Amino acid sequence: METKNIKAFGTEAAEAPLKTLDIKRRAVQAHDVEIEILYCGICHSDLHSARNEWHGTIYPIVPGHEIVGRIVKIGDHVKNFKVGELAGVGCMVDSCRECENCKNDLEQYCDEGSILTFNSPDKHLGGIQTFGGYSESIVVDESFVLHISDKLDLAGVAPLLCAGITTYSPLKHWKVGPGQKVGIVGIGGLGHMGIKLAKAMGAHVVVFTTSLSKTEDAKRLGADEVVLSTDPEQMAKYAKSLNFILDCVSAEHNIDSYLNLLKVDGTLTLVGAPMDPLPVTSFSLILGRRSFAGSAIGGIAETQEMLDFCAEHNITSDIEIIGVNDVNNAYERLLKGDIKYRFVIDMASLK
Ligand code: NAP
Ligand code: ZN
Ligand code: ZN
Numbered sequence: 001m002e003t004k005n006i007k008a009f010g011t012e013a014a015e016a017p018l019k020t021l022d023i024k025r026r027a028v029q030a031h032d033v034e035i036e037i038l039y040c041g042i043c044h045s046d047l048h049s050a051r052n053e054w055h056g057t058i059y060p061i062v063p064g065h066e067i068v069g070r071i072v073k074i075g076d077h078v079k080n081f082k083v084g085e086l087a088g089v090g091c092m093v094d095s096c097r098e099c100e101n102c103k104n105d106l107e108q109y110c111d112e113g114s115i116l117t118f119n120s121p122d123k124h125l126g127g128i129q130t131f132g133g134y135s136e137s138i139v140v141d142e143s144f145v146l147h148i149s150d151k152l153d154l155a156g157v158a159p160l161l162c163a164g165i166t167t168y169s170p171l172k173h174w175k176v177g178p179g180q181k182v183g184i185v186g187i188g189g190l191g192h193m194g195i196k197l198a199k200a201m202g203a204h205v206v207v208f209t210t211s212l213s214k215t216e217d218a219k220r221l222g223a224d225e226v227v228l229s230t231d232p233e234q235m236a237k238y239a240k241s242l243n244f245i246l247d248c249v250s251a252e253h254n255i256d257s258y259l260n261l262l263k264v265d266g267t268l269t270l271v272g273a274p275m276d277p278l279p280v281t282s283f284s285l286i287l288g289r290r291s292f293a294g295s296a297i298g299g300i301a302e303t304q305e306m307l308d309f310c311a312e313h314n315i316t317s318d319i320e321i322i323g324v325n326d327v328n329n330a331y332e333r334l335l336k337g338d339i340k341y342r343f344v345i346d347m348a349s350l351k
Contacts, residue, residue, distance in 0.1 A: 041066030064133030
């Protein structure tokens with residue numbers, strides 16, 4: 001297949017810093033859209049993957065799945081996009097499209113495994129892995145490309161493609177809305193979007209943070225109440241009080257202490273993906289008929305719904321724009337929680 005060499009930013013080993021790499025993109029096929037990438041968000045999953053913390057990374061890796069840019073070329077059979085339009089790509093670039101889950105707009109749970117934007121087998125080029133959005137451009141089948149409103153700040157939209165949909169999907173699935181008390185745990189990229197979205201859906205939002213310095217911000221983002229989770233006295237006040245909790249924490253933490261904050265029939269859903277197991281005490285679930293659940297990103301149709309919801313409610317991510325050469329430093333700051341609340345790379349800096 002015809003290919004084109006482009007510049008990207010990635011790494012060849014778990015311990016090595018990210019640097020400029022040359023990668024190949026396929027030439028635009030009949031159903032493909034080629035996007036010049038303008039901004040790409042930095043998700044904690046990029047760091048987990050680049051450093052092989054989930055033990056499946058194939059090197060070299062080019063992370064990045066919060067991609068926004070402008071369409072520069074389309075294939076002959078592309079129906080829904082035009083050259084010159086804004087477009088977005090999130091965590092997936094393809095799936096089998098035939099299994100029950102794909103047919104139900106749940107491509108993220110494809111029985112064959114969805115093709116992720118980076119580090120999945122590239123079925124077009126064969127024998128190599130997909131490369132993500134820390135790059136000049138990307139070529140994606142239009143079925144996995146999203147429409148982006150030009151009403152919102154484009155750089156602030158980029159994180160919606162992962163942090164936005166990953167929090168929107170479970171909030172919708174567990175029917176979060178008016179009259180409900182919802183807990184959001186961890187104010188990072190995902191958590192800060194969870195606060196904004198849960199608030200926009202009409203819930204009473206209680207935020208749990210380990211960072212005292214984020215309490216005022218949490219209120220500005222939409223929290224009705226903020227709890228310092230390291231203070232047992234503050235935590236005790238919320239026992240059996242919440243209908244739903246969305247856990248957005250990237251590292252090990254005590255799940256029981258959050259399960260005990262749920263009312264009868266309440267659910268705690270994990271979207272944060274720490275590498276080590278998280279122990280749960282049986283009685284935290286039994287006494288209260290509580291559920292402990294998980295959720296992965298969201299399907300393509302739901303991602304478009306979320307982007308439209310954000311355009312309607314004027315919701316974007318709170319970001320810090322960086323150049324590509326600041327990515328390694330940004331990873332270190334991410335580990336320290338030193339970001340309010342998402343790094344976004346200005347891809348012009350790669351040129
Ligand atoms: P992030 O920006 O680094 O935020 C993580 C937050 O977790 C921090 O801001 C901090 O919040 C809290 N935290 C960090 N270390 C902690 C510790 N040791 N104890 C308690 N709290 C701690 O990360 P992110 O990009 O939002 O991603 C969060 C997690 O979700 C990652 O594991 C990522 O891989 C995963 N993820 C999952 C999906 C999915 O589909 N399920 C999609 C995207 C990302 P406070 O300072 O407020 O305490
Ligand atoms: Zn992500
Ligand atoms: Zn499938």
